[in-house]
Amino acid sequence: MTVTAPAPPRPRSGQPPRPRKRYLRPEALLGLGFVLPVFLLFLVFRFGPAIVGVLLSFFEYTLGDSPRFTGFDNFVRMFDDPLFWQALKVTVIFTVLYLPLSIATSLGLALLVRRSFRGSKLFRSVFFLPVITSLVLAATIFTWLFSSSGPLGKLIGDSWLASTTLVIPALVIVSVWSRFGYGMLIILARLQDVPRELEEAALVDGAGPWARFRHVVLPQLRPALFFLAVIETTTSFQVFDLVYVMTGGGPARSSYTLVMALYDQGFQYFDLGYASALGVALFVLTLFVALIQRVLMGRSK
Amino acid sequence: MKLRAIAAAVVAALAATTSACGSAEDTPQDVTMWVYPVVPDEAQHRAFWDEQIEAFTKDHANIDVKVEIYPWAKREESLTTAIAGNKAPDLVYLIPDQIPKFAKLVQPVDQYLPDEVKGDYRDNVRESVTMDGKLMGAPILMGANPLMCNKKVLDAAGVSAPATWDDLLEIAPTLKAKGFDVTNYYADPSATLNQSFYPLLWEAGGDVFDEDGGKVAFDGDAGVRALTFLKTLVDEGYTEKELITGIPAFEQTRLAQGKVACTWQQLPADVESFWGADAITIHPPLKDEEQVGYGSIGALSMMKQSGAKDAAGEWLAFVSSPEVTKAYDLAGNYFSPYQSTGALYTDGPQAEVEKTLDQMVGAPLHDKARDVMGLLAPEIQAALIGQKSPEQALADAAEAANGLIGQ
Numbered sequence: 146m147t148v149t150a151p152a153p154p155r156p157r158s159g160q161p162p163r164p165r166k167r168y169l170r171p172e173a174l175l176g177l178g179f180v181l182p183v184f185l186l187f188l189v190f191r192f193g194p195a196i197v198g199v200l201l202s203f204f205e206y207t208l209g210d211s212p213r214f215t216g217f218d219n220f221v222r223m224f225d226d227p228l229f230w231q232a233l234k235v236t237v238i239f240t241v242l243y244l245p246l247s248i249a250t251s252l253g254l255a256l257l258v259r260r261s262f263r264g265s266k267l268f269r270s271v272f273f274l275p276v277i278t279s280l281v282l283a284a285t286i287f288t289w290l291f292s293s294s295g296p297l298g299k300l301i302g303d304s305w306l307a308s309t310t311l312v313i314p315a316l317v318i319v320s321v322w323s324r325f326g327y328g329m330l331i332i333l334a335r336l337q338d339v340p341r342e343l344e345e346a347a348l349v350d351g352a353g354p355w356a357r358f359r360h361v362v363l364p365q366l367r368p369a370l371f372f373l374a375v376i377e378t379t380t381s382f383q384v385f386d387l388v389y390v391m392t393g394g395g396p397a398r399s400s401y402t403l404v405m406a407l408y409d410q411g412f413q414y415f416d417l418g419y420a421s422a423l424g425v426a427l428f429v430l431t432l433f434v435a436l437i438q439r440v441l442m443g444r445s446k
Numbered sequence: 447m448k449l450r451a452i453a454a455a456v457v458a459a460l461a462a463t464t465s466a467c468g469s470a471e472d473t474p475q476d477v478t479m480w481v482y483p484v485v486p487d488e489a490q491h492r493a494f495w496d497e498q499i500e501a502f503t504k505d506h507a508n509i510d511v512k513v514e515i516y517p518w519a520k521r522e523e524s525l526t527t528a529i530a531g532n533k534a535p536d537l538v539y540l541i542p543d544q545i546p547k548f549a550k551l552v553q554p555v556d557q558y559l560p561d562e563v564k565g566d567y568r569d570n571v572r573e574s575v576t577m578d579g580k581l582m583g584a585p586i587l588m589g590a591n592p593l594m595c596n597k598k599v600l601d602a603a604g605v606s607a608p609a610t611w612d613d614l615l616e617i618a619p620t621l622k623a624k625g626f627d628v629t630n631y632y633a634d635p636s637a638t639l640n641q642s643f644y645p646l647l648w649e650a651g652g653d654v655f656d657e658d659g660g661k662v663a664f665d666g667d668a669g670v671r672a673l674t675f676l677k678t679l680v681d682e683g684y685t686e687k688e689l690i691t692g693i694p695a696f697e698q699t700r701l702a703q704g705k706v707a708c709t710w711q712q713l714p715a716d717v718e719s720f721w722g723a724d725a726i727t728i729h730p731p732l733k734d735e736e737q738v739g740y741g742s743i744g745a746l747s748m749m750k751q752s753g754a755k756d757a758a759g760e761w762l763a764f765v766s767s768p769e770v771t772k773a774y775d776l777a778g779n780y781f782s783p784y785q786s787t788g789a790l791y792t793d794g795p796q797a798e799v800e801k802t803l804d805q806m807v808g809a810p811l812h813d814k815a816r817d818v819m820g821l822l823a824p825e826i827q828a829a830l831i832g833q834k835s836p837e838q839a840l841a842d843a844a845e846a847a848n849g850l851i852g853q
Contacts, residue, residue, distance in 0.1 A: 208529055209550030209750070227846070289698075292688055307691040307831060393636035396691045397828035412523060414817045415547065 199428075201421035208415050219422035229423065231398055232406040233430075235313065239402065240381040240434075242317045247377050248370065250321055251328025256358075258329075259336050269333070273326035280323055284390035287319045291391075306392055309399040316387055316400060323387075324380065328373050335369035336362070371442040375435050382431050403427050475757035477511045479537040479765075480525070482518050484587065484744065484778040491515055494777055502764050509757045522547075529751065536752035537762060541742050542574045543640055543809040545582045547816055552747040554580035558759030563767065563784075571783040574743045574808025583745025584766035585783035587775050591641060591740045592802040593729040594795075595708040596721050599626050607708060607727060611649070611675055611734045617707070618684040627706045630699065631676060633690040633830050635823040640809045641711050641740050643826055646672035651735030654810045654818065661851065662818060665844035668735070673829055673836035675734075680830045690830050710739060714795040715779060728798030731805055741806025743783060818847045 202219055204212040223229045258268045275283065290297045291305035297315075298304050305315040339362055347357045385404040388394060394401035403423060411420030485491035495513040502511060514535070516524055522544065528534045529551055540548060556564065559581070564572075567585060575583045595607045603624045608614040618628035632642050644654060652668025655661070663669075679685050686700045700706050702720045714726050731739035746766060752758050764770065768784045775782050776790055781800055791797040809815065822843040829839035 207550065208526060209548075285695075288692060288694070292692070292694070294688075304688065304691060307687065309831070309833060389636075392691065393634050393693075395635050395824060395827050396831050397833050398635075398824045401824070409820055412526070413820060415526075 198421045198424050201418055202425045204418045206418045208417070212418070215418070219419050220426075222419065223422050223426060228398075228401075228406060229403075229426075232401050232403045233426075235399065235401055236382060236384070236403045239313055239317060239320075239384060239400075240378060242313065243320050243381045243384075244374065244377055246317060247321045247324055247328060247381075248373055250325040251373065252332055252366075252370075254325060255329045255332035255336060259333065269329075272329055275323050276326040278323070280386050281390050283323055284319060284387050287315075287322075288391050291315045307396055309396055312392055312396065312400045316384070316391065319387055319391070320381065320384065324377065328377065331373055332366060332369050335366055339365045367442065371438065374438050374442060378434050378438065379431050382427060382434075474508050474510060475754040477509055477537070477754055477758045477761050478535040479511065479513050479539075479746070479758075479761070480535040481513060481515055481539045482521055483515060484539070484774070484780070486778075488515065490777060494774065498765060498770060502761060506757075506760055509754075509760060511761055529749070532751065534749045534751045536754055536758040537746050537748055539586075540583055540745055540747045541809070542745075542811060543638065543742075543815070545575060545577065545745075545747070546811055546813045548747070549577060549582065549813060551750055552582055553750045553755075554582060555584050555746075555748050555759070555762060556581050558748070558762050559584055559766065560763065563763075566768065566784045566786050568783060568785055568804065570741060570804065570806055570808065571743050574741070574811070575745050577811050583747035584762055585743050585745045586766050586771045587744040587778065587780040588783045588803060588806075589713070589742040589744075589780055590799050590803055590806045591645070591710050591713065591742075592731050592799055592805070593708055593710050593739075594712065594714060594717070595727045595729060596704060596706065596717075596725050597727050598704060598721070598725045599707045600727075602626070603707070605707070607729045609729070609733060611732055614708070614732060615675075615678065618679070618682065621707050622682075622684055625705065627686055627700055628684045628708065629679065630689055630701045630706050630709050630711060631679065631685050631830075632693060632711060633823075633827045634693045635820070635827060637693060637823075639819050639823055639826075640742075643672065643676070643822075644810075645710055645731065645738060645740045646676060646734075648738040648807055649732055649734040649736050650675075654815070655812050659812050659851075662844050662847045664822065665840040669840050670836050671734075673826060673840060676826075677829055677836055681832075690827065714799065718795075723794070726795045728795050728802070730802055737805055739802060739806050741803065741808055743808055744780070814847075814851050817850055821846045821850065 201212070203214060203216060205215045205218070206212040254272055258265050258272065288306065289295045292298045293302075293304040293307070301311070305311040343361050343365075344357050347361050352360070383404055384402055385408065388400050388402055388405055389408070392400045394405045404427070407420050407423040407427070410416045410423060481495075483491060485494060492515065495515075499511045499513065503509070525534070525538060525548075534551075538552075540552070545552070564581070568588070571585050571588060572581070575581055575585055593607070599621070600607060603617070603621045603626055605617040605620055606613075608617060608628075614628055621628045647654065647664055647669055650668035650672040652666055652672065653663050656663045680687070680690060686706070688694055689699065696702050696716070697720070701709060701712060701717065704721055704725075708729075710731065714728070718726060731737050746762055748755065748758055748762065765774075768782070768787055771784070772782055772787050772790065774780075779796065781796075781803055782790055789797065789800055791800050812818070822840075825834065825839040825843035828834045829836045834842070
């Protein structure tokens with residue numbers, strides 16, 4: 146008796162062999178298993194509330210009442226609300242000042258500590274320290290620094306936070322101080338990937354430091370800078386804690402940002418429908434700016 | 447036979463059910479109450495409530511009371527979150543400033559309190575917790591902000607404590623020349639106006655809302671007079687400038703440092719460790735057209751969500767009784783909301799504060815009170831930093847506030 150091994154299944158005539166689906170592979174399933182808990186948590190605690198927030202913006206809802214569908218009333222009210230426009234203006238001014246300053250500081254410091262030298266690791270660590278420092282703590286200390294009795298206040302002879310003109314620059318300075326370490330790290334990581342040969346070739350061709358930076362290094366940093374621009378824009382549109390601790394939105398609402406307005410409507414006045422509408426406006430604004438940045442900066446991969 | 451046995455079992459089951467329904471009072475019920483560190487020493491506070499629970503349970507064995515002590519900080523956020531999550535307590539400590547905000551979530555408590563107790567509240571206490579003729583909480587304590595002065599400062603400048611706005615303006619230059627401020631004023635928008643601007647508004651004869659609450663009234667002559675008075679104090683350098691735009695740590699303020707003569711925004715307990723008990727002198731609220739100060743009332747409110755309202759009502763009647771509140775008020779260094787309790791303190795600053803209780807007014811009980819405060823505070827600040835005139839600032843705030851009330 147001859148035992149023949151079973152022949153492998155043949156593909157039907159004219160059909161290419163069907164590849165085994167990737168998601169069926171055990172390692173793929175295992176990977177999915179690891180990701181699934183986080184994905185579910187994301188759905189439940191981030192994505193779900195965001196969707197509910199969008200839906201809530203079409204309702205009039207305060208705690209203790211049933212939600213009442215009001216269509217676009219909250220958005221109409223928002224466009225008629227001078228406080229919204231004031232908060233939007235403050236938020237945009239803050240972002241316009243913060244974004245270039247933050248990225249320029251991150252870039253400058255990343256270039257300074259790019260090469261290894263004695264103590265370079267120490268500098269990198271020190272520059273990153275503000276990122277892990279409690280923002281509320283930092284805000285409290287900066288409040289004193291900017292006060293009329295603090296060193297920065299003495300520079301101008303008055304409190305920065307009492308001035309409707311200087312309060313936003315003061316907040317921008319603290320924000321940049323607290324965030325530049327993160328940007329520096331992102332740029333530094335990208336700088337390590339820039340081939341040294343490129344710069345050396347440019348050097349041989351007679352390019353000076355600025356030309357080497359402008360034509361060799363900077364184009365290589367485009368993805369990192371785009372990433373930072375998007376992240377920092379989002380962060381600056383959401384500025385809240387600093388303002389809450391340092392100025393409470395004052396003086397005379399000159400630092401009253403969109404998220405402060407959202408907080409007041411939602412948690413001070415319980416007007417949750419209107420607060421959600423403000424949240425939707427903030428989301429749309431952030432998305433819009435990110436898309437513009439994508440067009441301007443992110444053309445190449 | 448089998449059928450008969452089934453019928454007997456059904457009858458027995460029905461009888462058991464009926465019997466259970468008939469003795470609802472004996473059914474164990476849980477009551478949860480949230481309070482805050484009214485008594486600063488946590489162990490002492492805990493012991494107080496344990497003692498009250500034990501006393502209450504002797505007559506109400508079926509009611510299991512749990513008192514939870516939460517920190518003052520972020521208490522509204524905690525309560526809001528609990529309400530949204532359907533985990534609200536049955537009873538919660540609220541002050542009149544919070545009552546309009548939570549008005550739709552708490553229910554009147556009149557039915558749970560004996561008439562003789564309700565009739566014993568001080569008039570201003572009753573008014574402070576009454577909305578639409580209903581008690582929105584059972585008052586358990588009262589606080590008062592009369593005028594408090596630092597004797598050392600007054601003596602050093604050789605001036606007397608002011609009784610009126612004019613007196614205050616008169617002694618201010620002398621105090622300034624000696625390096626002192628005549629008073630302090632917090633204009634940061636996150637500071638409540640109940641303790642800062644509203645007392646001046648009331649003293650000038652004005653009010654926050656009109657009679658029927660349909661419009662704001664702070665933009666009238668009294669409001670302008672109050673804000674102009676305040677602006678004079680700021681412009682002339684009679685108050686600490688930093689407080690106009692921020693709230694520094696208390697120990698960093700000139701008040702704590704013993705450089706301010708008088709204040710209506712702090713209490714003896716706030717300054718005693720800085721000034722020393724001997725330096726604290728208490729005076730009636732400043733007088734202009736009226737002589738009024740801000741008084742806070744602590745009340746226990748019942749949540750509409752409560753699933754054990756009758757049991758919660760029994761506990762409420764017990765803990766808000768004159769006897770229990772007297773012990774609580776003494777432990778927390780507060781005052782009694784009842785007329786019949788009489789004086790709790792015989793000497794020291796508290797005894798002087800106690801004499802002014804009837805001159806106190808609570809926070810405005812209007813459902814948009816907080817929203818209006820949010821609109822008015824930045825405008826007051828704008829006037830004080832010179833961005834707007836007092837008339838313009840109040841008119842702008844009134845326009846925005848009336849629009850809000852009309853929505």
